[in-house]
Amino acid sequence: MTTEKKYPLPTSEQENIEEALGVLWHQSELMENRLEVILPLLEETVNKEIYKTLISKELLKEENNKILLTEKGENLAKDITRRHRLAERLLSDVLALSSQAIDPNACKLEHIISTEVAESICTLLGHPTQCPHGSLIPKGDCCEKATETIEPIITSLDKCTPGSKGKIAYLILQNHPDLHKLLSLGLIPGTPFNLHQTFPTYVIEAGETTLALEKEIAEKIFVRQ
Ligand SMILES: [Zn+2]
Ligand SMILES: [Zn+2]
Ligand SMILES: [Zn+2]
Secondary structure, eight states, X not given: OOOOOSSOOOOHHHHHHHHHHHHHHHHHHTTOOBHHHHHHHHHHHTOTTHHHHHHHTTSEEEETTEEEEOHHHHHHHHHHHHHHHHHHHXXXXXXXXXXXXXXXXXXXXXTTOOHHHHHHHXXXXXXXXXXXXXXXXXXXXXXXXXXXXXXXXXXXXXXXXXTOEEEEEEEOOTTOTXXXXXXXXXXXXXXXXXXXXXXXSEEEEETTXXXXXXXXXXXXXXXXX
């Protein structure tokens, strides 16, 4: 007698393909497509056979010692990257896992999260645009739609009304000159805040300090209410 699983977990081959495509997507963000760089990287992060597998499944092609994702490969790579980076946000912002625990767990979750679950996580987190490492999260259908059925639990400060209270979740100001200043003034993830006014500037009390912020900065501060 054979029993079939109703909702099978991804096979290890499928997981390896997804892992490899995630690596390739990241390399494409770094503008790297040279075969001599990509090949050892795939061997190291996945295994020796994966390159041939990707070629045979028409996810990848090789031209003049450069590797190119096919349309099918690019779509899958974008999707797995989206699931990985949303998982990172979920683990760090909502579950508050330590940074060492985020990567291995995001790497497992990305293969299990379905498109529907990814959309719900994305909506719940207020359609984040960056992962905790500052990499871009590819947009999904949910990010384009105006109507939201799930109330996000993380929102940017500019969308809060005066009197809002909560905790700072994260700041997306990686390359912004004000980032370190804001951190040193107490806008550290986890700090309770109180938003006093939103016009003409955002006046926020956080920890020991009260700060007046421009809208441009308020848009980059994400809070949990
Ligand atoms: Zn992974
Ligand atoms: Zn990341
Ligand atoms: Zn979204």
